[in-house]
Amino acid sequence: MPRLLGVDGCRGGWLVVQTTPPGQISWAIHAEAEAFIDQGGPELPLVAIDMPIGLAEAGPRPCDRLARQRLGPRRSSVFPAPVRAVLGAADYPDACGRSQAACGQKLSKQAYYLLPKIEQLDRLLRADQGRLDRVHEVHPELAFAQWNGGEPMAGAKRTAGGRAQRLALVEQLFPGVPGAIRINFPRALLADDDILDALACLWSCRRIYEGTALALGGEIDGQGLPMRIQA
Numbered sequence: 565m566p567r568l569l570g571v572d573g574c575r576g577g578w579l580v581v582q583t584t585p586p587g588q589i590s591w592a593i594h595a596e597a598e599a600f601i602d603q604g605g606p607e608l609p610l611v612a613i614d615m616p617i618g619l620a621e622a623g624p625r626p627c628d629r630l631a632r633q634r635l636g637p638r639r640s641s642v643f644p645a646p647v648r649a650v651l652g653a654a655d656y657p658d659a660c661g662r663s664q665a666a667c668g669q670k671l672s673k674q675a676y677y678l679l680p681k682i683e684q685l686d687r688l689l690r691a692d693q694g695r696l697d698r699v700h701e702v703h704p705e706l707a708f709a710q711w712n713g714g715e716p717m718a719g720a721k722r723t724a725g726g727r728a729q730r731l732a733l734v735e736q737l738f739p740g741v742p743g744a745i746r747i748n749f750p751r752a753l754l755a756d757d758d759i760l761d762a763l764a765c766l767w768s769c770r771r772i773y774e775g776t777a778l779a780l781g782g783e784i785d786g787q788g789l790p791m792r793i794q795a
Contacts, residue, residue, distance in 0.1 A: 581766050622647060626791065649667075686789070706762035711733050727756065
């Protein structure tokens with residue numbers, strides 16, 4: 565088994581939680597995606613990352629629509645990925661103008677704040693599409709639903725009940741890990757839900773390796789990148 569990485573964007577950059585045979589777990593925050601995607605020399609890791617990869621030219625990605633349908637009451641957690649024309653925008657008004665011209669809708673603030681990370685990942689994958697064999701887009705909320713027997717979480721992740729439900733699942737497989745990660749990083753760099761989301765990505769990474777992951781979508785964008793969400 566290769567090293568498996570679950571990755572979630574956070575205020576400090578990227579939270580990376582990895583497991584290596586025979587099951588040791590470690591974690592770090594990296595500023596640049598290349599630092600973890602290409603780490604390890606010839607034994608490169610399998611990466612499950614909560615960030616859009618393939619981007620549509622116009623209109624919503626089918627994988628986002630399918631994920632929202634599956635998540636029901638948690639559908640709002642899947643925001644529409646930006647269209648490709650938005651990459652490189654100078655500021656939020658510029659991004660909204662580009663999005664409006666390409667697909668008829670402005671860009672959400674949530675998507676705008678993720679643009680630097682989306683652009684960073686996009687550059688890496690377009691520069692070497694061989695990385696696509698190892699780097700896969702996942703969505704934590706979809707992962708938690710699959711982990712929960714196919715049922716979406718009852719509460720939103722930032723509510724006390726929603727966090728408790730997610731933490732209960734994570735502690736079954738990764739006992740003590742959320743707390744150990746928490747004490748290592750200030751909240752200015754890493755929110756509590758980022759920790760659980762990264763561990764949900766790691767859970768999905770194992771399923772991707774085993775060939776049992778749910779896969780939604782799969783269309784190829786104009787740059788040759790897959791628009792697919794797995795869990």
